[in-house]
Amino acid sequence: MQFHEVRFPATLSFGSVGGPERRTDVVTISNGFEERNSPWAHSRRRYDAGLGMRSLDDVETLIAFFEARFGQLYAFRWKDWSDYRSAKPSADISAFDQVLGTGDGTQTEFPLIKAYQSGTYSYVRPISKPVIGTVVVGVNGAALVEGEDYSIEHETGVITFVTAPDAGVEVTAGFEFDVPVRFDTDRIQTSIASFQAGEVPNVPIVEVRI
Template identity: 30%
Template sequence: MAFFEQLFPPEISRDAEGGPRFLNSKAYGSSGQRVTNREAAYPLHEYRVAHPPKTQAEFESLRAFFYVVGGDADAFRFKDWSDFLATAANTTLKAVVGEANTWQLCRTYSFGTRMFVRPIYKPVAGAQVSRVRGGVLTVLPYAPDPTTGRVAIAGHQAGDAYVWTGEFHVPVAFKDPAAMWQVMGGEGLITHWTSIELEEERL
């Protein structure tokens, strides 16, 4: 599998439905107690797109995209319109184990006393990293790698925390190697492609 650093047509992804799916196992004891186990630390996101018959030009873009990624062969960027903005309030950075001075961009989700930290591997170019030291927020001159979501930060001190701002995408691939579309007819010969399924690729 190769990764195609291009964005799935955003005017089509706007109509998607989907979200995260956790990989959990569960069992029930003889007394009815439920026992669960998280098989993976992070969920995989899944999406379903029903391409509406808008214009033939829009369909041509979608069809060309399917051809160049080889169906389900290569992964690519997808904009989840429900969750694509990184702010100082919903982000953090985590140190990458085994790589000195290297940090991974992350998106955070907080509720009550719990927080879930999700690594972000496909930030949009132009994302900015800031350091919080002694309660003071300072924008740093270090640009995250848009292909990995990692950034090298020099001069780290104990107690330093980091946040970032910008936009991000989800790395996905088509679930099905085959496409099935229908010509709707009429003057414009608009083509309809329903049930496009995408699944996140773990990088």
């Protein structure tokens, strides 16, 4: 995949708007009942980076980043300030935030995930772009040491254990993460006059599948 392992400037993504979207096909049958189906197993995020622009220096930084990505050609990392941690915003990240799975004595690789729970229902989101230096891992309630007990692939979000966790033990992790995205346009339009008057450019960003 054409991907640059670089993050969109976090100071510019702060203040942007966006969030998850779903695709749902709704068919109303003759008796008034509905049939609903979703062809997407996972949601996709969309953002508008233009609202993060606060000065002409910000606009210049945006244009430089856009040109270096060749418009839509290369995807990149994005910090979603409303959802970038394994723990709640009010809590510290710990090695026990998210349950990745259960050991079977042979499996050594566990991909990072984040679960979204509401009542008895939940959605499990794959996490492919953890932030370097933020991942902590636990097995059976004990925190492990990176480099000694496991390694983490920051380009894919896969944890590899030196020794496979024993059968029946819980594998957990905590982390910060970015969203893999690209520009959803090949054109950035700006005006110094309109920007000074309080207007900002529209800069659509869309999540990509990894």
